[in-house]
Amino acid sequence: DTEVTQTPKHLVMGMTNKKSLKCEQHMGHRAMYWYKQKAKKPPELMFVYSYEKLSINESVPSRFSPECPNSSLLNLHLHALQPEDSALYLCASSLGLAGAYEQYFGPGTRLTVT
Amino acid sequence: AQTVTQSQPEMSVQEAETVTLSCTYDTSESDYYLFWYKQPPSRQMILVIRQEAYKQQNATENRFSVNFQKAAKSFSLKISDSQLGDAAMYFCAYSRYDKVIFGPGTSLSVIP
Numbered sequence: 001d002t003e004v005t006q007t008p009k010h011l012v013m014g015m016t017n018k019k020s021l022k023c024e025q026h027m028g029h030r031a032m033y034w035y036k037q038k039a040k041k042p043p044e045l046m047f048v049y050s051y052e053k054l055s056i057n058e059s060v061p062s063r064f065s066p067e068c069p070n071s072s073l074l075n076l077h078l079h080a081l082q083p084e085d086s087a088l089y090l091c092a093s094s095l096g097l098a099g100a101y102e103q104y105f106g107p108g109t110r111l112t113v114t
Numbered sequence: 115a116q117t118v119t120q121s122q123p124e125m126s127v128q129e130a131e132t133v134t135l136s137c138t139y140d141t142s143e144s145d146y147y148l149f150w151y152k153q154p155p156s157r158q159m160i161l162v163i164r165q166e167a168y169k170q171q172n173a174t175e176n177r178f179s180v181n182f183q184k185a186a187k188s189f190s191l192k193i194s195d196s197q198l199g200d201a202a203m204y205f206c207a208y209s210r211y212d213k214v215i216f217g218p219g220t221s222l223s224v225i226p
Contacts, residue, residue, distance in 0.1 A: 031212065042205050042216035043159075055212050090159070099147050099209040105159040 003027075004106035006091050012112045015081060021109045023074040023091030029104070031097060032074040034066060035090040037108070043090055049074060050097065081113045116141045118208050118217035126223040127196045134181075135191045135220045137206030144168075146210040148182070148189045153219075154202040162204070165189065198224050 004025045013019050031050045035043035048056035049068040065077040074091055088110050092103040118139045127133035150162040165173045165182050172180050177194045193200055201224045206217040
């Protein structure tokens with residue numbers, strides 16, 4: 001199984017809502033990533049988990065809260081988002097550190113904040 | 115800080131022809147990895163090819179090959195015998211430890 005799954009595929013939420021994005025992989029990968037991608041732009045790294053510990057937080061606002069309950073699962077909790085947070089949120093995983101291993105990407109969650 | 119530049123926002127190629135996508139990067143490090151990723155419209159991003167900076171030999175993967183010039187900090191991708199399925203956004207990426215930096219991308223169209 002060489003797949004990274006993400007749910008939901010689409011999400012529309014108001015600025016006062018709380019929602020969560022979910023990412024799962026069963027490849028035994030020990031590094032997992034959250035990216036934000038705006039239309040026609042490259043992915044921007046948000047968070048990196050390495051061996052279930054947060055290793056990189058790219059100065060992301062606190063309204064985004066990552067969680068890695070186990071080595072196969074990665075969540076992104078959303079609260080009090082702004083319209084400019086509307087984007088495609090990509091999850092990725094790699095066997096080890098991204099520098100040495102390719103990343104496997106999920107299909108993304110298309111988030112719209114109203 | 116490391117940066118990745120792709121100077122060609124859009125390119126097109128005739129089917130069966132060869133095209134080269136450019137990528138330059140800036141780093142003061144000597145050990146790092148470089149990648150080309152492909153993102154077809156509304157589809158998942160996938161790895162095209164990977165290069166280790168300490169290896170002088172250019173990576174190849176079937177119709178895809180790179181020209182890695184470490185001193186010039188250049189990492190171009192050559193696609194031979196272009197196919198319709200090659201149409202996509204191509205991102206060059208620099209990686210070291212957990213950090214991954216993507217270039218702005220090149221949108222490649224393939225003309226039948």
